[in-house]
Amino acid sequence: MKKASYLLIASFAVLAACKTTKETTTTTAAPEPKKTDCSGSAYTYAANIKPILNESCNGCHGPVKKRGGLDFTIDEVLYSEARSGKLVCAINQNKGCEAMPQYNPKLSDDKIKMIECWVNSGMNK
Ligand code: HEC
Structure with a gap:
């Protein structure tokens, strides 16, 4: 029983770690807002x-x-x-x-x- 709880805790830890990693990855992978280089432009x-x-x-x-x-x-x-x-x-x-x-x-x-x-x-x- 004790072993089982450790296992349970361990799997939660793994799951939590996965979730965190996934969120970080999603944030990084999100397309960067396109920055338009307007230097030198003078449109009217x-x-x-x-x-x-x-x-x-x-x-x-x-x-x-x-x-x-x-x-x-x-x-x-x-x-x-x-x-x-x-x-x-x-x-x-x-x-x-x-x-x-x-x-x-x-x-x-x-x-x-x-x-x-x-x-x-x-x-x-
Ligand atoms: C074939 C017709 C048509 C052409 C061509 C057209 N529009 Fe529109 N536009 C619409 C209609 C219809 C709406 C209203 C859409 C709605 O609210 O469902 C609209 C809405 C808009 C809006 C408001 C959008 C919003 O989400 O509030 C903008 C800004 C706009 N048009 C800009 C443009 C620009 C810039 C061009 C040219 C590059 C253009 N439209 C060409 C039909 C057209």
Whole structure:
């Protein structure tokens, strides 16, 4: 009986050790939040962002359709989506927001980076 309890304790110890190891591994294995290198970038709305939005977004997010209630030709709407993080979340198709552009292929890495860096650097006109 005594032997059995030792065994029981031992197996709990092993189990606990496994659990701890597993948790640590999971934490380390989780994908690192992608850090976008924006150094040296100076994107502006007029030169860089507007063309992307016009081409890929504003067919649904313009004065005519306003999908999701969002018209990105209105500065306040665009800036508020950008500040809330939804814009960057949506184009990266991360969890916690709707993946954009809806029904269309994901934007190229270059365009995603441009939008992200524009947002991070204070959304220059
Ligand atoms: C084919 C139509 C369509 C296109 C193209 C499109 N969107 Fe959307 N978008 C929607 C709809 C519909 C919603 C509302 C989704 C919902 O709430 O279910 C939405 C919601 C959003 C939201 C809010 C997401 C959230 O989770 O709150 C953002 C930000 C957004 N779109 C950005 C974009 C951007 C940036 C592009 C271009 C790269 C784009 N969308 C292209 C239809 C579109």
